[in-house]
Amino acid sequence: MQNNYSQRLEMQIPKENVYTGTGIVSNFDDEFDKLSKSYTIHEYNDVKGFIRKHENILPFIHELTPLINKYFPNHRKLIEFCKDPEFLDLDFIMIYVECNDYDKDRITLDKFEDEPLYMSKFSKKINGLVCVDLW
Incomplete structure (x- = not known):
């Protein structure tokens, strides 16, 4: 039987993280x-x-x-529900960080997006339901 993946580690696609959180919240x-x-x-x-x-x-x-507070300690933050007009599966939550200085805040947001927690602790299914951006 032939394996359909590269044996070189740097060429392998990492497996999807299936961690979905700490479970159902006791008091929502x-x-x-x-x-x-x-x-x-x-x-x-x-x-x-x-x-x-x-x-x-x-x-x-x-x-x-x-x-988010570590990267944007003195910024106002807002949560909003973003509804897709055609497809229910594309609805998501947007966390906006109020922008004080766009160039500086954009660089900070790029650093935040490289954080391991934001990138991979939770599954892509959960990550895809919550986005963080500047406003």
Whole structure:
């Protein structure tokens, strides 16, 4: 039987991380309300409904929050639900960081996006439901 992958380590595609978070949250409302301490929540009910539907992204947002605060300590942050008009599977949560100096903040955001937690701790399915960008 022939293997369909390269034997050179640098040429291998890493396996998908299947970690989906710490499991179902015991008290969703309390955990969700913690978000309002770090973020302004735009269209509260839409955001809450989407996160309730995809409850495993709540631990991801909670783990991202200290990392975002590390890179953007004095910036205002906002969470918004982004609805795709055609495909439900393309809906996602956007975390916006208020931009003070675009060039400097863009460089900082690029560094943040290279962080291992943001890149690979959670599965791509969860990472794809939460995006971070400047506003």
